[in-house]
Amino acid sequence: MGGWTQHNGQAIALPLANVDTDQLIPARFMSVPRADGYGNFLLHDLRRDAQGTLRSDLPLNAHSGASVLVAGRNFGSGSSREAAVYALVDAGFHAVIAPSFGDIFASNAVNNGLLPARIEDAACEALLAQLGAGMLPVTVDLHASTIAINGTILTFALEESWRIKLINGWDDIDLTQQYTPDISRYKDNRSQTASWAWPAAAD
Amino acid sequence: MSTPLTLLDKLWAAHEIVTRQDGVSLLWVDRHLVHEGSHHAFAKLAARSAHVAAPELTFAVVDHYAPTRNRAHIADPQIARMIDTLRANAATHGLRLFDLGDPAQGIVHVIGPEQGLTLPGLLINCGDSHTSTHGAFGALAFGIGATEVAHVLATQTIWQKKPPAMRITVDGALGAGVSAKDIALNWIAKLGTDGARGHALEYTGSAIRGLSMEGRMTLCNLSIEGGARFGMIAPDETTLAYVEGRPHAPRGRDWDAALTAWSDLTTDDDAEFVRDVHFDASDISPTVTWGTSPEQALPVTAMVPDPGQLTDDKADAARAALDYMGLVAGRPLAGTQVDQVFIGSCTNGRIEDLRAAAAVLAGRQAKVPGIVSPGSALIKAQAEAEGLDKVFTDAGLDWVASGCSMCVGMNGDLVAEGKRCASSTNRNFRGRQGRGARTHLMSPAMVAAAAVAGALTDVRPLLQGRPA
Numbered sequence: 001m002g003g004w005t006q007h008n009g010q011a012i013a014l015p016l017a018n019v020d021t022d023q024l025i026p027a028r029f030m031s032v033p034r035a036d037g038y039g040n041f042l043l044h045d046l047r048r049d050a051q052g053t054l055r056s057d058l059p060l061n062a063h064s065g066a067s068v069l070v071a072g073r074n075f076g077s078g079s080s081r082e083a084a085v086y087a088l089v090d091a092g093f094h095a096v097i098a099p100s101f102g103d104i105f106a107s108n109a110v111n112n113g114l115l116p117a118r119i120e121d122a123a124c125e126a127l128l129a130q131l132g133a134g135m136l137p138v139t140v141d142l143h144a145s146t147i148a149i150n151g152t153i154l155t156f157a158l159e160e161s162w163r164i165k166l167i168n169g170w171d172d173i174d175l176t177q178q179y180t181p182d183i184s185r186y187k188d189n190r191s192q193t194a195s196w197a198w199p200a201a202a203d
Numbered sequence: 204m205s206t207p208l209t210l211l212d213k214l215w216a217a218h219e220i221v222t223r224q225d226g227v228s229l230l231w232v233d234r235h236l237v238h239e240g241s242h243h244a245f246a247k248l249a250a251r252s253a254h255v256a257a258p259e260l261t262f263a264v265v266d267h268y269a270p271t272r273n274r275a276h277i278a279d280p281q282i283a284r285m286i287d288t289l290r291a292n293a294a295t296h297g298l299r300l301f302d303l304g305d306p307a308q309g310i311v312h313v314i315g316p317e318q319g320l321t322l323p324g325l326l327i328n329c330g331d332s333h334t335s336t337h338g339a340f341g342a343l344a345f346g347i348g349a350t351e352v353a354h355v356l357a358t359q360t361i362w363q364k365k366p367p368a369m370r371i372t373v374d375g376a377l378g379a380g381v382s383a384k385d386i387a388l389n390w391i392a393k394l395g396t397d398g399a400r401g402h403a404l405e406y407t408g409s410a411i412r413g414l415s416m417e418g419r420m421t422l423c424n425l426s427i428e429g430g431a432r433f434g435m436i437a438p439d440e441t442t443l444a445y446v447e448g449r450p451h452a453p454r455g456r457d458w459d460a461a462l463t464a465w466s467d468l469t470t471d472d473d474a475e476f477v478r479d480v481h482f483d484a485s486d487i488s489p490t491v492t493w494g495t496s497p498e499q500a501l502p503v504t505a506m507v508p509d510p511g512q513l514t515d516d517k518a519d520a521a522r523a524a525l526d527y528m529g530l531v532a533g534r535p536l537a538g539t540q541v542d543q544v545f546i547g548s549c550t551n552g553r554i555e556d557l558r559a560a561a562a563v564l565a566g567r568q569a570k571v572p573g574i575v576s577p578g579s580a581l582i583k584a585q586a587e588a589e590g591l592d593k594v595f596t597d598a599g600l601d602w603v604a605s606g607c608s609m610c611v612g613m614n615g616d617l618v619a620e621g622k623r624c625a626s627s628t629n630r631n632f633r634g635r636q637g638r639g640a641r642t643h644l645m646s647p648a649m650v651a652a653a654a655v656a657g658a659l660t661d662v663r664p665l666l667q668g669r670p671a
């Protein structure tokens with residue numbers, strides 16, 4: 001996964017609160033290998049009517065090429081399925097902007113180079129209103145923590161450690177390897193001082 | 204005098220390996236539970252030719268895709284492939300697998316405690332959001348995504364930033380027919396699905412102390428539905444009595460050492476919480492959800508809410524939810540006809556849940572079809588020894604094998620489009636139980652009552668004259 005500092009793209013609105021990960025990707029698609037691509041599963045049941053035809057009244061369907069999604073509070077709540085992030089990333093998204101995110105979703109997002117940008121409730125409402133059913137050019141800057149859209153510049157909040165990870169495209173496993181001696185020391189100590197913490201052999 | 208510490212502080216300190224300058228800590232993982240959905244993580248591991256760092260601390264279970272009927276012949280090739288992939292990964296890495304035919308098979312959050320793998324003082328991870336369940340033992344337990352699962356597999360550690368501590372105190376006595384499920388739905392309705400977002404939640408108070416381990420697990424399980432990172436309850440006599448003698452629980456000298464270590468796992472007097480919320484148990488009634496988010500819940504005696512009378516931010520969501528659920532504002536919730544019922548899941552598929560449902564169903568007929576899926580094969584055997592299976596089948600419900608089943612429908616146990624299901628599970632999200640399915644969450648006793656009435660109904664009158 002490569003890192004990034006600035007993204008120039010197109011923003012669209014999904015003016016819904018509590019868009020949970022079951023909606024982002026329904027469970028029945030989760031057995032697919034990642035290599036097959038998850039983009040088509042993104043918000044599958046919300047985007048299609050019962051016959052499977054794409055609903056024309058959703059900005060997500062009306063515009064192709066969107067890469068920044070603006071949504072309501074508590075985006076990505078619910079199941080820990082990282083597939084919800086795969087669906088967004090494979091559909092071409094680089095950032096989701098919302099007043100708040102489900103915790104596990106947000107860390108999954110960062111692990112896949114997708115920015116979960118938090119902005120104030122009121123600013124988000126205004127942004128959703130500006131976007132309406134349309135699509136607008138947007139510039140997201142990770143260093144400056146800014147979103148420039150339609151002549152306005154908004155500041156977003158992000159954990160500092162997540163900013164660094166997104167910019168560098170770091171993989172945690174590589175990062176952790178440098179702490180191998182610390183881990184060994186901890187493990188030795190724990191196994192001596194708290195041997196009860198290891199599972200007893202079942203009879 | 205040293206600073207008073209919270210349970211979170213103590214658990215955190217015991218697992219911290221290093222803390223980076225940015226405040227993120229590398230934590231030791233005592234137990235790692237994987238299931239069929241962990242295939243992405245195993246693929247990541249394979250891609251870097253890495254091995255599982257601590258196979259003796261990693262346990263695999265078939266649950267999400269587990270067929271609840273006719274296990275010998277899995278008709279759906281996709282489901283068979285998911286299970287076979289887990290089998291292959293467990294074999295490659297030498298992991299103990301609770302496979303379909305294992306007498307101890309069951310839902311990951313049910314069998315962890317049941318097998319004594321879940322203990323006070325541990326850090327437990329699983330690629331499933333309801334991992335918060337295990338916090339009921341005074342453990343640090345949280346769900347993680349696939350990238351993090353791969354990280355735990357490869358290193359037996361996880362990077363986390365310590366969350367702020369929040370406390371919910373519930374004092375007093377719960378009324379008859381009111382359970383841990385109602386405590387949970389009640390607080391989530393009051394505080395919202397993001398009411399505890401980003402927080403480590405500790406439950407305390409006399410009503411919590413009075414809960415069995417089953418009840419505590421239900422409560423901690425649902426913490427994630429209120430946004431909490433962890434749900435925790437300090438261990439006490441009830442915890443120890445549950446843990447002692449379990450297959451993988453410490454024995455002999457280790458047990459004595461564990462008791463000493465666990466006796467310190469309480470929040471010190473005067474420790475600080477960033478948020479402290481109080482509830483009175485006697486204010487809590489049997490509760491049902493009416494919408495498509497767990498926060499859209501009300502006492503079963505209430506009316507379907509009128510979006511026009513809700514605050515702006517809730518009104519649109521309520522309108523959309525009522526539309527999806529096919530409910531009319533202002534009508535009583537009780538009396539809403541249901542098409543089917545489901546009793547099971549890691550939230551409410553334990554023996555006590557089955558007993559509570561059977562107490563309502565005994566000698567009665569269900570007006571609608573339904574499935575009862577015990578949380579584990581051991582619970583299934585126990586229920587059969589107690590004759591509970593007979594109560595369910597005599598009432599007209601299906602008694603099936605254990606797995607996630609209709610909680611998430613991955614194994615094919617689905618609610619059909621537009622059908623209404625009274626369910627003891629944890630998520631009433633759109634499409635959770637199947638595309639277009641309408642889910643009402645409630646306690647197992649309330650589900651049983653809905654089965655008897657063929658509609659949402661207050662369980663309390665049905666319990667009158669019956670032993671508690």
Ligand code: SF4
Pocket residue numbers: 266267310311312331333548549550606607610611629
């Ligand atoms: S029963 Fe439901 S919530 Fe629990 S682990 Fe299975 S799918 Fe997840």
